[in-house]
């Protein structure tokens with residue numbers, strides 16, 4: 001089987017060539033020649049036969065390597081180079097699965113750090129890897145040549161949306177075919193509605209107001225999540241020891257669930273936050289398509305989440321008030337065109353996941369960087385207090401924090417730069433030449449590695465891997481970097497993340513209220529800063545901390561002026 005495989009990979013197969021040559025030179029008696037070799041081999045001892053097979057395999061393997069990674073690149077000049085690998089078909093599969101970021105870095109350095117595009121083989125599939133800012137910026141803009149719809153369909157399927165529903169989503173009803181206007185298919189309506197809800201405007205304001213008010217309510221002394229309390233029985237009336245990671249994720253995910261579905265989601269599943277987190281903690285298995293039984297826990301949590309949303313949708317509409325405009329609009333539009341409740345629930349689960357997953361992780365890291373450094377904490381507290389002690393609305397507070405608190409704003413972006421690792425995946429639809437002049441074949445997959453840009457020493461300087469809170473301060477050269485090709489935490493082009501405003505509001509308001517309302521002292525002063533987990537989940541967005549890493553803090557109340565002024 002292995003030889004058959006080598007045959008398919010090589011333009012020639014050394015074994016079949018040898019046999020054919022013998023056949024041609026002795027074509028008058030082929031029937032005698034071939035059985036003679038077979039008979040001779042059959043007479044050898046097992047050890048000799050093993051050695052013979054090994055010798056053939058070694059010669060085949062060496063010829064394959066020599067052709068594929070040395071001679072072929074010389075013959076096919078101008079084509080994207082391939083990163084060599086040892087095991088045919090498998091290629092870099094295991095390296096990619098275990099440490100995708102490490103594999104990409106290895107490839108970039110292997111080709112002399114030129115940042116040219118290179119290709120890798122993963123389980124028989126050839127994938128092109130881009131790490132150059134110029135190439136990535138040009139690719140993100142081009143819709144005709146680089147398609148992302150098949151990837152969205154893939155995610156939908158993973159969220160349990162049926163093929164039938166996916167067909168309906170892209171269908172345009174006959175009654176609409178001749179009507180003017182762009183928005184016709186359900187997929188168009190979904191995309192358009194998502195942008196209306198998430199891009200600044202009246203619908204964004206309404207949604208943000210609800211979401212931030214839920215966060216605000218949970219960041220008060222009596223309402224702090226009980227799941228975040230470390231040793232609840234020993235807390236004094238004025239002091240609470242808290243796990244930062246639990247405080248952040250319980251607060252943000254629950255606020256998002258209520259903001260998106262309304263409180264009825266807690267009636268159908270009071271543990272919706274834990275169900276979501278049980279799935280989200282194993283997200284890499286979901287995105288990498290890890291099969292059962294290794295991913296059974298992730299699959300069970302995802303099913304439970306999906307079932308909860310189905311149960312929610314089966315409640316009469318008047319028993320589930322307070323849903324976001326986006327959720328209600330999609331429900332009306334989709335059920336009107338025959339999408340089943342289960343498929344609709346899959347779609348809403350997918351949006352709930354997009355709203356929650358990256359934001360809580362980013363919020364954890366921004367809080368961690370600030371709380372871990374007492375002098376940074378003091379500076380940011382001084383900066384935000386004038387706004388958190390008196391504000392007209394939580395949305396106005398978000399605006400003030402992001403436009404007037406320069407150090408806080410810089411810390412937000414510096415954290416994003418260091419902890420974000422999204423990968424944009426595109427399918428090449430036609431032969432194309434990249435901005436750096438490389439030819440890419442159609443039908444291949446392309447990965448745009450944003451983290452490679454955000455950690456490029458040439459763009460950011462020698463301290464690129466260090467947290468520098470003032471890197472993006474307004475009025476400095478760093479401010480311009482926010483608009484550079486090397487800073488793409490939310491992607492770019494037509495797929496630029498529409499959730500970036502909501503994420504910033506949630507994170508900035510959470511952190512500002514936390515440090516304004518509470519004195520925060522490390523629970524154990526010698527504790528290490530949480531380590532970033534750069535292997536699990538590389539490519540899916542904001543990276544999490546290593547398992548078990550956290551910041552434990554002692555909270556006590558501060559006197560905070562008027563707060564919300566009605």
Ligand code: HEM
Nearest residue numbers: 354355358359362422424425489490491494495497499503
């Ligand atoms: C820190 C938080 C976030 C980060 C780092 C982030 C990152 C990204 C990135 C890099 C992309 C581009 C993907 C590509 O090019 O293939 C993207 C797209 C997207 N993001 Fe986010 N995101 C965040 C928060 C959110 C939130 C809160 C939502 C709300 C639902 C959201 C919804 C989306 C959607 C719908 C797209 C696809 C856009 C489209 O199809 O046109 N994201 N995000």
